[in-house]
Amino acid sequence: MTDILRVEDLKKSYDGFVAVNGVSFSVAKGELKALIGPNGAGKSTCFNMLTGQLRPTKGDVWFDGEKITGRKPREIWRKGVGRTFQITGTYQSMTVIENVQMALMSHHHKLFSFGPRAWKLYREEAFEFLDTVDLADQADRPCSVLAYGDLKRLELAIALTHRPRLLLMDEPTAGMAPTARVALMQLVADIVRDQGVSVLFTEHDMDVVFAHAHHIMVLNRGELIADGDANAVRNNPRVQEVYLGGGTLFKEAADA
Amino acid sequence: MAFLFAQFLTGLANASSLFLVASGLSLIFGVTRIVNFAHGSFYMLGAFVGVTLMEILPGAVGFWGAILLTGLIVGLFGAIVEMVVLRPIYRAPELFQLVATFGVILVIQDLALMIWGAEDRMGPRAPGLRGVWRIFDEPVPKYDIVIIAITPFILFALWYLITRTRVGILVRAATQDREMVGALGVNQAWLFTGVFALGSALAGWGGALQLPKGGADLLMDFNIIGSVFVVVVIGGMGSLPGAFIAAVLISVLNVLGVTYLPQSTLVLMFVVMAVVLIIRPYGLLGREEVAGEHGQVGAPEAPIRPYGPVGRSLVAALLLVLAVVPFFADRFLMTLLIDMIVFALFAASLHFILGTGGLVSFGHAAFFGGGAYAAALLVFHTGTPMELAFLFAPLAAGLLALGIGWFCIRLTGVYFAMLTLAFSQLVWSLAFQWRSVTRGDDGLVNIWPAPWLNGPVPYYYFTLILGVGGILFLRHVIHSPFGYALRAGRDSPRQAEAMGIDVKRVQYVAFALAGVMAGLAGGIFVFSKGSVFPTELEIGASFDALIVVFLGGVKTLAGGVVGAGFMTVVEDWLTRLEYWRLLLGLVIIAVVIIAPEGIVGSLQTLWRRIRNTGDEEIAR
Known part of the structure; x- marks a missing residue:
């Protein structure tokens, strides 16, 4: 197969x-x-x-x-x-890296977690994915100001998070x-x-x-x-x- | 059997007004996507204008002429409202329009009070139709029969207008795609104004037609709006035949209910609605459609962060001030502060589900009042100790939210809003009509805190700790992964589902959590006042919270809290004036149009402009 x-x-x-x-x-x-x-x-x-x-x-x-x-x-x-x-x-109301972190939180089954600060979670890991698509330098920009081509690359990074x-x-x-x-x-x-x-x-x-x-x-x-x-x-x-x-x-x- | 038939006829006659008002609402919604909460006010206006005209115009011609004229006058008034208030905010999220139309309600209430005074008006009998006809030996008022005969013609006329005429085609086209109709050279602005005028006129006619059966009073606006929403929801939003069927169903049910189950007329209506919605979530004749195609106002929401050192110190300073208040403040100030904190927690819970979750709930008072009632009922009937009863408030409210949420979360946008409103009305009607348990209008009294809390100072600290604790907890949740998942589902449900997030489940939990927090506020409230009345569950109470969240700013985390503080002070000051509703209404409308970002949002924008930083700076 x-x-x-x-x-x-x-x-x-x-x-x-x-x-x-x-x-x-x-x-x-x-x-x-x-x-x-x-x-x-x-x-x-x-x-x-x-x-x-x-x-x-x-x-x-x-x-x-x-x-x-x-x-x-x-x-x-x-x-x-x-x-x-x-x-x-x-997600327009989040930063670039938070978009990736969101996917990672979902991947790690942390969606119903009420304790930790979300923006600190899996930040390193998210950086690596952003680096893969060459977006690391824009990590902390709000997603809403990204150029269209960058959004496409961000989407790719998000899609890769759960391997x-x-x-x-x-x-x-x-x-x-x-x-x-x-x-x-x-x-x-x-x-x-x-x-x-x-x-x-x-x-x-x-x-x-x-x-x-x-x-x-x-x-x-x-x-x-x-x-x-x-x-x-x-x-x-x-x-x-x-x-x-x-x-x-x-x-x-x-x-x- | 004959009696039953006569009852059925009365129901049909009652359905007439209900159908007229509901069809107007449905029509306006269908084209403009605006849920006109002021629709009940147009109905009330129709009744008052009708009474006045009938007094002036003599005889049968005068009577029917007055009804006809009433519709035209109310329609004209509606057109003015549309042009002044709604035209600037068509592209705004539904909350803006709700708040604006609520401002219109307040303005019309005080205008009616100014012009017609506080006394109820009896409607005149229709000339030539004073008596009864006997049908199967049962007396049926002649006027009822005439109305029953007229209504199908109105339905037919409306149906013809919408499906067979050029105007109707344009209206239906606008329902499907407003921009396309505009691009084809149709003046949308006038089309919308026309439809709004027609819808208002229908409400006005409804108000005038029911005069010989009812009358005119200042509570009509809120009294009918619940039924109208139920009718529109059951029939399917935007469907005229649906509105007719539902109006008949509800009216007949009401008449039969009065005869056989006098204690449950109001509840019955909402039970029927719930049953219909379980089977058909979009109403009997409604079609599933993507609701909430509303755009954004201003810039997209900025990414959130917990407060930095400056913000933390400010909050700490505020808390410190609040903590030392009892050392210098009088009883009045402490009571005001307790009210403020309770309201702030209530508003923060609504803001949680509305701002962070993107779910515009129009019935949040159900959980505040529900919590208050749950605790009060325990104390009142079983003499439960206050501490235990108090814990029961958030618990019961949370369970209520789980129950209501199970129905509502399936829907989105305006449909969600309408359904939450209808359910809150169901809770209200329970409190209002189940007199043996809730004592109805008389309310539950003597609900005082335990001895160790009884007194302004201990209860103030009790309120401060729980209220502030609740608000901080909600803020913490917003910054947690769950809060992020909630925002993800709001920003892009499709993307969220495509990355493993069960959006509906997240929303359901959030809805329940908001209910728990509103119930906590309700629990604090009931023991601070020592009593609870059905007013805490009214539509007005839900709207107050919505307005507060709106005034504070939907897109800012502090919006609910700041708005609540502002509102408590302003209301305390305003309500001393005679026509405070008029002023408040005008202020609300002005804020919607001029400062749609709310207090906190506008301040933030101002702050950024002063510091001259770019939009990219994350607000800390």
Whole structure:
């Protein structure tokens, strides 16, 4: 059993509209896999079903051999699945480091602790995570004044606190400057390599996808139309059809 | 059977006014997302304006003309209120609007007192409909029958307006997405004003239509608001047919209750509501929706830290002053300080759940009064020693909070607020109507502390230690991991759930803790006064605490305490004036619009500006 995540015939429909239609795939241990597709293809819906924000209409999700279909987000998190969101949801009233400390308090089962001062707890540990994403110098700034790209990195640090075995990242580089995108994905790739974390991410920036992903899946109108390495996906006629005019983009990416 | 049918008809007739008022509230909420607590005041205004007009205008034409005119006048008044008070604060959190509409309640109360005097007015009989018709040999007032006949037409007219006309489409579109409607070139401001005017007019009509059955008095506003909220909650917020069904249900139940269970009419209503909400959390015809899409006012809350050396010394100095007060102060000052500390603890407990937890509870008095009653009942009926009875106050309040919280925590935003309000009304109605146990209006008296505490000085120290201890404990909790988890759930529930935090469970525990602390305040209160009356459980008591928290500043930890101190002094001074409600109401409205950050918040902003530090400085 080398698959950390296995998805079988996953389906989500809303009053007759099918957002995700019978998607099956798997993510291997230590793999960095991308899920791409045009807007509205069902990427975020798919993610939300994997981490429990949405309940699938049909189908099942296995994490490390255990069925997690329909479990609550917090239960899935406790099992070792990390998640970042397309639109960041950090705690605005806390400092940068407190956001990380909060996750650590949850990880160490300290949520119903009334005694200690929270801002002193796990501060060293939180610093290390901030250091990983290069945010240590901003640790004591209020989260509300952070630049968008920094928020994205903070989210990544938060997602790493419970040492997840699988990390799901929904458009991790959206809204970032091109150089910052590459840097962030390089960071993710390093984490995958060093810590053995498996990562599944969605992305619109093909440079990022083709530069880093080991395997790529393409979702279109709720259906998986390709699943393979960069070359296979690039040469897939259905993918080229979906990304009309995007063919040049792929070629550039291939040349790069 | 015939008697039952006649009763049913009376219920239907009573439902008419209730439906009119509730539909107005529902309509206003649906479009503006504002819970208009002043809606009962518009109803009262309708009754008074109606009485006056009916005295001037003669005959049947005059009677019905007066009713019609009343609606227009109240509607106009509502439009003015909307433009002056609410228009500046649409984007603010719901608490701001609540406080503002509560200011409007106070203003209208005193205006009505000024214009119409304190005496109750009998409503005139409807010309030509004075007698009764016999239905199955049972007498049914003619006016009831006419009202029953009219109401469905009103429902139909409203339904037609909302679902079939262009205006209705715009209104419904605005309910879904205000900004989009604005972007499509519709003048939202006027749409909102129009809807608010219509809603107010409906309340005014409700007030005028019930005149021949009831009358006009100065307590109408608060008397109806509980029922109206129950109706709107049961029917589903924003649903007109839902409001109608619920109004009929509640009214018929009330009439039957008066006949068969005269002791429990008020309680019955809330029991029905609880049952409906267990089965359908968003009401009979309500749809689940994401409530509380309100924005922020001012900057986001700054990260919190325990006080630094300066803050600690200031608090220590204040405590030292409070500790030596009995050596030079007179009895009056000590009583005032006891009131202040009790209120500060009560407000701090509300601030805990509201500010830190982000749960706007409109019924926090249930726990304060509940604690007070729990202790008082023990002393009164069983002669329990004071020390034991006193311990029972926070305990009972905590259990009550666990019970109420079980229903309420599932909901968010305005729905949570309405439900807490309704439950606090349930507790109030128990205290008010269960006369054999609570002695109702007469209250429970002779609830004095144990001999070793009996006297201003010992009781002052008792209050100081427990009150300050309670407040410091709450502050400690806010800085603990639990407090952080609570804030995490407030800042971003999705993120919190996605990092393993059971947000609802954290909120539930926090709600219970706030209840315990409010109960502690209630326990101190009851033994300081020696008595407790149902007024401590009224909506007004909950609102007082909300206003205090608001005045102090929601986003600051000291807000509740400072606001309570300020309010106790101001009220003590203001209530000596004849029209103090008017003044207080105007002050509240002014604060909402001009200084929305509250006293502490505004001072902090000022302080930062003086020291010229950036926003990034963490307030220590």
